[in-house]
Amino acid sequence: MSSSLSLVPARAAHVRMSGVHLSFGGRPVLAGVDLAAAAGDRVAVVGENGRGKTTLLRVLSGDLPVDRGEVRHAGSVGVADQQIPLGPTDTVGDLIDLELADARRAVARLDRATAALAEGRPDADDDYAAALAEAEARDAWDADRRVEVSLAALNAVADRARPLGALSVGQRHRVRLACLLGAGHSVLLLDEPTNHLDASGLDHLTERLRAHPGVVVLVSHDRALLADVATTVVDLDPSSDGRPRVYGGGYPAYVEGRRAEWARWAALHAEQVAERARLADDLSAAQNRLRDNWRPAKGHGKHSRATRAPGLVRAVRRRQEDLATHVVAVPPPPTRFALPDLPEHRGATLLRADGVTVAARLQRPVDLALDSGDRLLVTGPNGAGKSTLLGVLAGDLTPSTGTVTRARPARIGRLGQESALPLSRTAADLYDERLARSGVPGPGLGELGLLDGHDRRRPVAELSVGARRRLDLALVLLARPHVVLLDEPTNHLSAALVDELTAALGSTPAAVVIATHDRQLLRDTRSWPRLAL
Template sequence: MILACKDLHKAYGIDVVLDKITFHLEEKEKAAIVGVNGAGKTTLFRVLTGETSADGGEYYMKKDATLGYMAQNQQTESTRTIYEEMLSVFEKILETEKLLREMENKMGTLVGQELSDKMEEYSRLQHFFEQNDGYSYQSRLRGVLKGLGFGEADFNRPLSQLSGGQKTRIFLGKLLLSKPDILLLDEPTNHLDIASIEWLEDFLRSYDGAVLIISHDRYFLDRIVTKVVEIEHKKSYIYNGNYSFYTQQKEINREIQQKAFDNQQKEIKHQEDVIRTLRSFNREKSIKRAESREKTLEKIERVARPEALPDQMRLTLSPLIISGNDVLHTEDLSKSYGGNKIFQSVGFDVKRGEKAAIIGPNGVGKSTLFKMLLREVTADSGIIRLGTNVHVGYYDQEQQKLDETKTIFAEISDTYPNLTAGQIRNVLAAFVFTNDDVFKPISALSGGEKGRVSLAKIMLSKANLLMLDEPTNHLDMFSKEVLENALNCYEGTVVYISHDRYFINKTAEKILELSPNGVTQYTGNYDYYLEKKAEQARNEAERAKEAGMSSSISPVAVSETKVDWLKQKEQQAAERKLAAKISRLEQEIEETESAIVKADEAMANASTDYTKAQQIFEEKTKLEEHLELLFAQWEELQ
């Protein structure tokens, strides 16, 4: 056990946030903290990090265990470049490396005991350097940066030029490289595209320490965690499984508890009816029997009524009129900014009733494409055509369509002036805005609350084509499920951008994968898309294998299709050669590192023989120089 909490209690004045929070985390265990927005998840993290103190209970952390914490929208302020900032994680290794080089230069002038003492100190430093991945820290750094979506061209960019989301990714990268024994991650996927999220999943699954995650990304949690700690009504509940197991088991547990409560209440009512009947007989024996039953009834251990579930929004989407069958047609769209081509040759069709998800890496132009479809950005070329009777409802992930100077009530009433005050209150109550909450200014709302206001406006719009840009951002898990159900029941057409793979899996019937060279369509949900991608990879591997077995190519005239096929084979052959070269380099790196370790041992044994020690030292220096060269070659090939 590396971390444990028992009966943690936290309150702000009379407002109790956490009460009797109890759970533990084993070494290398991966667990999630879940609950509705405002349940106290981030407050719990702040207690564990010591940022705030608990008012009661206790928590334990293993002696000498290191803890790393990433808060939401964590910012890194620095005048350094991205690479320099990431390199700061290895400050001790860099200092050790510098000291080792200085000692190597100095040892050539020493003899006798002075040399022996210096070599012993050198050996200790060398051991620290090797134990802390001194020979591979640069390749680890580059791997993490690339995994989080930064290319080689970004490495020398100053941090001052980065967006808030990019700075958050830099902080996450530094935290992962520092390798603490316990990682606390609060919404780590917020600023990552799907490829980076998948990389982070693989990284965390193989991470050698314990990980505790707050996340609304259900697909992410399904792939990583083996325990879920739910905070509901200020208390904690433990589920030993992934997110899907938690949702199923929670429903089962609630049904069991409700059934037990109902059955007991039925039995209590029956006994009370019997007691009243016995007393009504007004005879000595019947009264004694009634008193006996009363004593038995008093001794029954009462089953607690299941606490009411947190308030959830209620969303019903319905188009005012039915559109034509052809809802959206695009053809040969392209867009460039300042000579930098974002995408080209984009074309696809969306029919009435379809739910289409646009996916692709950050920076590929998904939001730009959306704005082109909405006529907010002009295409450089191509055709965009909306069908007959198509009326668009737009959900903006940045909520820029909301007026920050207005209250929630005014935002709805100004947009839909025909609604009465009572109707507006009823609509807002469906989105969990009640009483005086409806008069909160938009500027004071959280991201999730703004999202609910935007969804309320879309519901009232009665649009028959919904254009949704990251609709699940900032929504808690329960609200996401409500939105999923509403979209699945919606008779209109939906086109949306999302990085939420669970959401895509539940709602999409078509995947539009955007790349710089166009759109690839997959008719199915996210799991179907993954199957097709895997099938394509297998087919390419098979074709590569067949190409490797071919001894010659017939010298007859070939078609353009076959030329493309041959080029593909050549590329695959080059990739196989590259993989073989990398494998040989890795083997040579391993052998060279072993030779350096043996040289260290030989130097320690020959510390009294100056000539021999000097010879071994020179050999070791050559090995280290060769190792640096190997790592440089390996990084270049990667």
């Protein structure tokens, strides 16, 4: 059951989920989710890729019905998901008009009600009061100005005539996010809103979310944003009883609470394993006694054997029953990322760029040289040319000026921001085929710890955005490159995987170049040399 009331001010907004269960194809995605948030609450939803975070937002928005449970919200709902609702021929203005349609209808309704009131029409008072309440609830008069402010702050395209197809993925998402921040919704549902934002955009988003008077439900892997914004954290990762956990006290309390939860879970598991081992020993001892006592030494009579036998049989059966009913709730171990052994090539520069520019995309000439073991962070605002530079280094783009020299044996792997995987192929088939074509011995997909068995067998079309991102990373690593180029590698990846990836990249003998805005990643790699564009 689901219900919503849109005509309430932000200060009265709330959302509630109670006992929500949802399965896809017989596979549970959400199991027993409880969530309650009132105005001023900022709820972060966390968990490994594929745990149902985006699904939870779709349930809250009313886009997905649940199998069981109750979902309610009061207040208008604005959703910033990972899909743009318009096509490439539509314009920036069309997207703004779509996202502000409710606010503009509210103003138009109030204008009509005001005219009717002035003309003295019947029931004009009631219509005017309702129209005024709706416009005030949305703060509808100021919506366009708020969007313009956010467009500027997010470094988004403000030219309303520009076709969306002429914009990069990041530019389109920044336009949409600016619309959501300006539309005056009481409830904001945001899916990975920090993707494609630079430092100034991140600061603006953080400020707006902290000041939002209604409810914010946020899915993000941006650890810095979660620490700055979240008041409550809902953890969808597995737990000892299979139910999601809710942590108050913000992100730091979640980190500590999750650590304690796993410690308790591991201790319980160890106790259960030890108890099962004890019961198995008892059963073995009872069976041995039954065998030994069933064949007493010579001189003992049949009566003695018959007297002992029933009791021993009963003892064995009791221990067999105890063992059968003692189920060990084995905690599934967290998926651990295993970076394959990447090669080094000493004695020669792997990759060199001299005076490289790309017309209208990378205007500052870039010089760099990479040897095995080198590290480099590429920073700068959106539009500075970070992605373009990585494309040039990988050989996917031709520079307008300058030259790029690559050592003949050097293999270069690049993780871009956009995925172009064939949707009909399974992850395992796609990986195995490309591994065979690479001609380089490499790890199996399961060995990398990036996708579980279920996702490895699924078509790409059925994978979550995060799982596709993991597959993209796996495809980069399969050929064991000498140079690894990573463009915003933390996008859509869980905090735990990012920590593991960061640690692994710090010690690999390959050369590594990362272009990123991720504030926590920048802190974790503060010792790396930097190239600011």
